[in-house]
Amino acid sequence: MLEPIQSTDIMLGLLGRPAGRLAAVAVSVSTIAGAPVQPRRESIPFRVIAQGPGSGIVAHRELVIRLPGVWDFVWHKHSNSAKPEIDFRDDTVIAIFGGSQPTGARVLRIIGVSEEDGSIVVRYADVSDPAQRAVTGLTTSPFVIVAIPPQRPPVKFVKMAE
Numbered sequence: 642m643l644e645p646i647q648s649t650d651i652m653l654g655l656l657g658r659p660a661g662r663l664a665a666v667a668v669s670v671s672t673i674a675g676a677p678v679q680p681r682r683e684s685i686p687f688r689v690i691a692q693g694p695g696s697g698i699v700a701h702r703e704l705v706i707r708l709p710g711v712w713d714f715v716w717h718k719h720s721n722s723a724k725p726e727i728d729f730r731d732d733t734v735i736a737i738f739g740g741s742q743p744t745g746a747r748v749l750r751i752i753g754v755s756e757e758d759g760s761i762v763v764r765y766a767d768v769s770d771p772a773q774r775a776v777t778g779l780t781t782s783p784f785v786i787v788a789i790p791p792q793r794p795p796v797k798f799v800k801m802a803e
Contacts, residue, residue, distance in 0.1 A: 685754040685761065687787040690725050690734065694748065694770070696784040697721075701740035703763075703798040707733055707791075719784065732788040735763055737798070739783040749785040752801055761792050766801045 696719050706712050709729055715736060716724035727734055739749050752764040765785065 682755045682757050682762075685756060685789050685792075687735070687751060687754050687789045689751070690727075690786045690788055691720075692749070692785045694781040694783050696738050696782040698738040698784070699741040699782045700738070702736070702738040704736040704738075705733065705796045706736060719786075727788065729791070731791065733790070733792045734786060734788055735796070736786040737763075737765055737784065739767055741780055741782050743780055747781065747783050749783045751785055751787055754787075754789055756794070759794055761789075761794050761796045762799060763796060764799045764801050766803055768803050 698715075698719050704715060706715060707729060709727070712727055712729075712734060713724065719736075719738070735751075735754070737749055737751075739747065747767055748770040750766050750768055752766055754761065754763050756762075767783065
């Protein structure tokens with residue numbers, strides 16, 4: 642019959658010598674070695690150009706706009722209003738269109754923009770808008786358009802949970 646192991650047996654180790662410090666070091670090293678490596682993140686500043694509940698673009702789209710002609714086309718599809726002037730020597734435009742939604746209580750928000758492992762990562766969320774919560778029966782197309790400093794790396798969009 643096997644006897645239960647006592648904590649003193651573990652501390653003395655198999656050879657009857659105190660093993661407390663060595664065991665603690667071994668556990669610490671294995672914990673550090675097994676820890677996931679966090680990607681290097683450098684925050685990128687952004688400014689909101691336009692945001693709201695109603696866009697003429699009713700399909701979900703995540704766009705990176707680096708050229709004036711593309712900006713003209715996207716803005717014309719999005720809105721009949723005068724388009725904001727963008728100097729593409731100074732800015733790259735990130736536009737997210739949420740698509741047609743059967744509720745007026747949603748809004749898109751940029752959580753953050755960062756450079757990670759050679760890519761630009763745009764984190765955003767589709768969240769409820771308390772100001773619009775009482776409104777029901779509306780179909781909206783939420784959007785957010787931001788400008789960041791000019792970038793060339795690939796852009797990844799990450800939709801965060803609410």
